[in-house]
Amino acid sequence: MITLGPFAVAPDGTLSPRAPGLSPAIRFAWRGRICEALMQEGGLRLRAIAGRIPSTAEPGADRHSTARAVAELPARMPEGWRLRLTADHRVAVETQAPARSTAVSLIGELVRFAMALDPYLDQLEGAGA
Numbered sequence: 405m406i407t408l409g410p411f412a413v414a415p416d417g418t419l420s421p422r423a424p425g426l427s428p429a430i431r432f433a434w435r436g437r438i439c440e441a442l443m444q445e446g447g448l449r450l451r452a453i454a455g456r457i458p459s460t461a462e463p464g465a466d467r468h469s470t471a472r473a474v475a476e477l478p479a480r481m482p483e484g485w486r487l488r489l490t491a492d493h494r495v496a497v498e499t500q501a502p503a504r505s506t507a508v509s510l511i512g513e514l515v516r517f518a519m520a521l522d523p524y525l526d527q528l529e530g531a532g533a
Contacts, residue, residue, distance in 0.1 A: 408507070411443075417506040419443070430510070434518040435525055441514055448501040448510070450517045454525055455533030457493040466532055473531030477524060495533060497524060 405412050410428030411419045421428050421443065429442040439452040457474060458465030474495055478487045481497070488496045501513050 411507075413507070417508070419505060419507060419510060430514065432514065434521065437525065439514075439518065439521075441510065441517075443503065443510075447503050448513060449498065450501055450513070451496055451498045452517075452521055453490075453494050454497045454521065455495045455528035457489070457495065457533060459493065470528075470532045473527055474533060477527065480527075481524065482520065495528065497521060 412422045427444050429440050431440045442449040457470050458467050485499045
């Protein structure tokens with residue numbers, strides 16, 4: 405068994421948490437946004453900070469249009485995807501995926517998530533988020 409960051413890698417390539425009780429995560433950037441995949445028991449939690457609703461203190465920001473675009477987003481998202489507004493007005497997109505047992509399959513899941521996220525990032529960018 406070898407260690408790869410927070411993961412233990414078995415000789416057959418299977419990933420598991422390095423220590424019991426840990427939920428290892430991979431963080432990456434997609435189109436300048438922070439994304440993460442958190443390995444949890446029974447699945448993978450995928451999350452991206454897709455944008456941010458501007459503050460009323462930001463000159464020239466069209467807060468209402470951005471908020472409207474964010475409000476319309478959940479109806480367009482795939483089943484099982486959630487949109488959450490954080491306390492600091494960031495827009496988080498989250499979903500669950502099956503646990504992937506190897507590094508190759510885990511990376512494949514990250515790529516699928518990032519590619520599926522693209523149209524929603526386009527919509528948010530167009531609205532100023």
